Amino acid sequence: MLTTIAASIIAPSLPAEADMTEAKLTGMLEVPPQREMGDVSLPCFTFSKLLRQSPQKLAEQFADAINGIVGRDGEVRAAALGGYLNLTFGGAHWKSDIVGAALAEDYGRSRLGEGKRVVIDMSSPNIAKPLGIGHLRSTMIGNALANLYAATGHEVVKVNHLGDWGTQFGKLIVAYRRWGDTDALRNEPIAESLRLYVRFHEESEREPALQDEAREAFALLERGDEETHELWRFFVDESMKEFHRVYDRLSVSFDHYTGESFYNDRIDAVVRELEASGLLEESDGAKVVRLEELGLPPCLILKKDGSTIYPVRDLATAIYRKRELGADEMLYVVGAEQSLHFQQVFAVLGKLGHSWAASCRHVPFGLMTVNGKKMSTRRGKVVFLEDVLDEAVERALAIIEEKSPSLPNKKKVSEAVGVGAVIFGDLKHNRQLSVDFNLEDAVSFEGETGPYLQYTHARICSLLGKGDYSALRAKYPIDGSYLAAEPAWECVKTLSRFEAVLAEAVRDNEPFVVAKYLLAVAKSFNRFYNAGKILAEGADPAEVASKLALAAAAANVLKSGLGLLGIAAPREM
Incomplete structure (x- = not known):
């Protein structure tokens, strides 16, 4: 609020050629490093080249103009120091006004983003795996951003992009059929699923053929095998019960739970669009979109066996969020290790002619460890968030x-x-x-x-x-x-x-x-x-x-x- 007041005082002292609105001026204002320098500071270096005068000289001119205009018994005093224009507020009414404003329930809120819809992709745990301490970052950073965007006038849509598809389910299905305990799975679905997942990886190191068996199981799931689909559905439903319980404790909610499986029937259309645009090229039997001109490695779209991979799923996701959810901006609150992936996905969207790809932003975050130790679901080294x-x-x-x-x-x-x-x-x-x-x-x-x-x-x-x-x-x-x-x-x-x-x-x-x-x-x-x-x-x-x-x-x-x-x-x- 003080910067807004300061901007309204400074603006009339600036020459017209400075082309500076109060809103832009507000964003330039700083807090001086030492209290005796004043309350608000404007660096004048930005104006120096445009107005062809030294920053210090400009600061002196602006200060003289303000001191000549304000004239309210020292309520505001302007001074120039080292190329900065410093304002000191001395009047009692500034304090009264600020405190009075800060008592309002909506204090701090603004309409900066009015008319813009922001879709925030956050949390996104994998089905049949526990919400670990590592999930805290995407969940709470995303939730805070959703609240902040809403507080600045944006319309916010929170999406939980669940990891509910992929070969991991083939592994889980194989593990359940070999070593599963039905009662244990029903009593503690997440803990038992984790035990089975860890055992699969331990056993597959001794018996590599298990990996092929898992791929076959997932292929059955993709083809709609009833028994396999029923088991997958059980894993999903039980996981969601557990997730909801933890989300409730964190006071986190979502507008949409749309897992990877939600986009299964939208992927072929994206592949056809890529083919029609002449972007798909063969590379060692696989199909890729080349991005060398952007300094990026090729984006893999189809594997050698013709199956899709997660970049094309994220392409379908982004297109859906733009067309069906009406997103003006899309935020992906996902770990920094996925930075290259999102650069590729956004680049492919751009090459498809989707100008709105520029409004897609990856919001990366660093790794969370616990007492110096990294978590690993495959090894069972998970600290449960709950x-x-x-x-x-x-x-x-x-x-x-x-x-x-x-x-x-x-x-x-x-x-x-x-x-x-x-x-x-x-x-x-x-x-x-x-x-x-x-x-x-x-x-x-x-x-x-x-x-x-x-x-x-x-x-x-x-x-x-x-x-x-x-x-x-x-x-x-x-x-x-x-x-x-x-x-x-x-x-x-x-x-x-x-x-x-x-x-x-x-x-x-x-x-x-x-x-x-x-x-x-x-x-x-x-x-x-x-x-x-x-x-x-x-x-x-x-x-x-x-x-x-x-x-x-x-x-x-x-x-x-x-x-x-x-x-x-x-x-x-």
Whole structure:
């Protein structure tokens, strides 16, 4: 909000040839590295070549113009320093306006993406395999992005592209027929399926012919063999029950569950389109689309035996999402190891003449390890996501029992804190970095953690209750003169950045931006809170009301921001 105000003040001082709208100007504004430099800064280097003057000279000219126009008893002061135009806001009404705006339920929301439909491909687990800790990244990064896009005015469609087809099912079917236990499969379908899958890979190392048997079993499934299809359907249905249970705990939902099998009857049309366009070429008996001119290896479409492979399935998927779901943008929240695959798929779409391929974006993320160890389904080295959530909740409950034994709804709060700790433990990292997950660190109430943010929110709610904020707010307006001290003003300025932070997170497809910002909000509030007792005996009620309004605004931003990340904000902890 402060940058928007600053842009409206700076814009009239710029010459017409600068061709700068307030919206564009807002995106250029920065926070100075040192507080004494000011509150908002505009780098003038961009204008230097266009206006043929040095950045410092331009900054001085802009500063003189602003100081000459504003003229409101020092409410805004402009200064030039090192090619930067720095603004310092001194008036009380800026503080009142920002805090008042930050109290609104929809504060930070915008209409940047109004009229655009975004389809987000996220989570996408494989049927008959457990949701492991590694699935957390695609699921929660995708969920946060969906919330952020919605908060900036986009229409969002969340799709779970399930891995429910392929030779893996041939392996599972062979393993079940050889070593399966029907009762175990019905009682614990995911655990038993994983056991069978692991055993298949162990046995196939000694008996390679099992791989051929698995391919034959999958071929039966493709041809619609009734018995094989019935077994496949059982694996799918039981897996979905398990998935839904974990998704419910994460408060994640989807608009569509369209697995790979959904596109089976759409693949031939894509192959025909490729052939008609003259793009398919033979290569060692297989059919490929060559992409050398783009610096990419050929994209394999048909194997030697004429069977399709997953690139053509993803081509059919993208075309369906454009034509049937009406996507203006498509995001694929998938691990970085698939970057080449998506480059090829998008390149082939472009060669087919689909100009909208430019709106398809892979949102890659780094590998998640647990205490330094990589997960492997084939080897059975999987950390079940639900087990991690259970342990996190148990640890949170233990801490609550120790510190707040009389807290009502302890189990409900510990669920929110434990699950939130796991989610924030992922999202606080830049998505493209690899993450080594440590549960003990994630559940800590101190440091850069989810529980720290939740506790700060709960602490503010307690403060508002003790101060009878609702009654004071009804009686006294927000008076920015009571928020003039540096810790209070820094907190106000931090809150003013919320809308810009959400826009940045969407622009970069990076929930980490919001997580980092929320930590800054909590730290700035705690600094303000510790700078002086808000509810001091004998304090001026008008001053208390204004300071509590700032606290309420901080709580509002914390709750809203945590919600966008998919994390609850309990009022008591």
